[in-house]
Amino acid sequence: MATLAATAAPSVTPSLALPPSQFARLQPHTYLLAHLSPPPASNQPSIRANGRAPSQFRVTSANAGSLTHTNGSAVVRVGDTTAVCGVRAEILHTDDIASWSVSSSSATNSNKRRRLANLGEKPTEEDEEDKEDAGFEDEEDRAHMQDLNLLVPNLSLSTGCAPGFTPGAPPSALAQSLSHQILSLLHSTRLVRADDLRIWYQPPNLGPEDLERHNESEQMDVDAGQGAGSEESKPREIKAFWVLYIDVMIISLAGNPFDAAWAAVLAALRDTKIPKAWWDIDNETILCSDDISEASKLSLRGLPIASSFCVFEADAAAGWRAVVIPDAEHQKAQDQRKKGPQQKWILADPDGYEEGLSQERACLVVDKPKNGKGKTVIMKMEKHGGWAVDTEDFRQLIDISGQRWDEMKRILDQC
Template identity: 75%
Template sequence: MAQAAASAAQSAAPSLSLPPSQFARLQPHAYLLAHLSPPPATNQPSIRANGRAPSQFRVTSANTGSLTHTNGSAVVRLGDTTAVCGVRAEILHTEDIASWSVSRSTESSSAPTNKRRKLTDPTTKPNERIDSKDEDDNESHIQDFNLLVPNLSLSTGCAPGFIPGAPPSTLAQSLSHQILTLLHSTRLVRAEDLRIWYQPPNLGPEDLECHNENEQMDVDASQEDEKNKEIKAFWVLYIDVMIVSLAGNPFDAAWAAVLAALRDTKLPRAWWDVDNEMVVCSDAVSEARKLTLRGLPVSSSFCVFEADAASGWRAVVIPDAEEEKELDDSARKGNQRRWILADPDGYEEGLTQERICVVVDKEQGGKGKTVIQKLEKVGGWTADAKELKALVDISAQRWEDVRRILNEQC
């Protein structure tokens, strides 16, 4: 009986090994390091704890037109991170802009000189003149009058640290500022799409001498349109982004949702009613027009995981000369001590300090060269120029995938 009881007690004794889920919570740094650095004898590649390769992004999906009471909307899912974006367009009258009269007088005084310079320069092509003028208008109108107003919210219960109804967190304000800065630096939205023009009728005495009405309309269109046209109002785009599920890398998901929503945005046909002195919009859906965006800048985020980084599971010890020599020998033997992880999830973000964000676009709709719109590296100094160039190549491939996903919806 005693032997049977002892054997039963031994069989009921708990095992000393920990399941992977508990090991990941108790020693997260060692858990991720064990996945990224398998034993050399196994000849296995580095695999992250989530099963992805270091340069592999999570599965991305997009759906546009999900919100019915907006001018454009999109839902983008990047793994378990989901962002919902809605674009609302409102009219801003020029008479409500305090600095509008000052800007008009400045433009009128400088416009003849600029126009004369552009027309008399033989090295300037017609398309270059239009693009230069358009870029100047974007700088002066979209930024000065705040025609693009992004706002990102994390107070949706998307993660345990973000309580519904709480005031905007520091992360939410930072992401909103990053989106606004990227909208301005990439000049994604054209100023011409946000202007509401008014063409006054030409009632000069020379018009009464013209007997052909069609001919007179042609003369007015070719000679007097640009002279008499004036801007009566602007469209202001309120870009609201809500993160409904947060599992790491919120900026890439939010920016992809902004891109998809702007590609889906339609503005109604609007004109100035002289009798009522107000802007009137057409209810016909067929007359609404889409935004003509400038390119497709795609964001790709990375983080750097260091094997020797200080973490909670071991103390920070300054190595002596022998230890430094051993580290140098291991580096020469090809033992990897750090990894650059693409599209980090929430678990990996908590174990890294250095972050890299690369925003690229391609000329001529993907057939031209890759253009770097933004390259930001914060929190460390381990990634060198060679590795940054490799990340640009990975971001260019990511651009192809995102364009294919958005083209299937828009």
């Protein structure tokens, strides 16, 4: 027995190190901080746990025309977050609109045409952007788009896209918030032109002889003055509108759903074709052409691209102290001014893991001229959840958003 005890293998000391997957679950904040703030002696760059640089976006792909039963559709994938968007166009008759007055609408359009004629301009699509830059904002277009609800977005997360969203569940607060953000951005950017959604009718210009033939039974008297005035064309009438139902479905959620959903909306609207429609005076209804070649695409205003960011702070309790201790924010600002290790990182296109470790979020929507050369125009800029992002940080985020615009334009043009 003594011999057996002497030849037995020595006991192995268990390792105290944790695998990276367990370390990430047990200490998520420390795990991400270890990646973003490596030891100075290692000479390693600041890198996120997913292998991206702080200002790097996930791989993005887009495919348009994926759904055959819609007027326009697109699938956009940003990393592991995937959004599907379908656009359906339905007709809204002006007879079904309460308090609709064709005469007032026609008078407004006539006044607009006379105003543009006096300025030597024509109300064409090519000149519309120049007129807007000159300060001619069409309040009637804005009223039609918003008051008549011609754009109806709806986003759904109850598809089993993530463990927290089970199929068949009622709309979550996040889904309703994203739907409202998309609607607000559609209206603020004025992406869809109201004239693309109007269905016009031009009344015929009946001369004196036509009126006499048309009213033989009534024996209407038409004098020379009426004949001279009849040479002027009658104003057009709006008989109906196209209503665009924009349905977005998140089929895979791995962080930052807004950027993916908005990119899917943009790609779907660029793919949308509106059938040719006209007012049939004999049947007093709207008729549509089945010929796809006669359908027309939407003439969108620009290409606003959304870029979202989150702020990761080295101090995990910084947000809590800012609420409980009144002077915590002032003390934090003084600490940041001192030379020392980096205290915050602004992460572009955060995934679900990073979103759970950050409280402050920022979102920028920017646009550029069609040729991509020119100043970056800020369409929307918002921040919530903290005070870490300052003016200098926003300047850097604008440059990053401009680079993201160039990348997204290339992707959307190829889909």
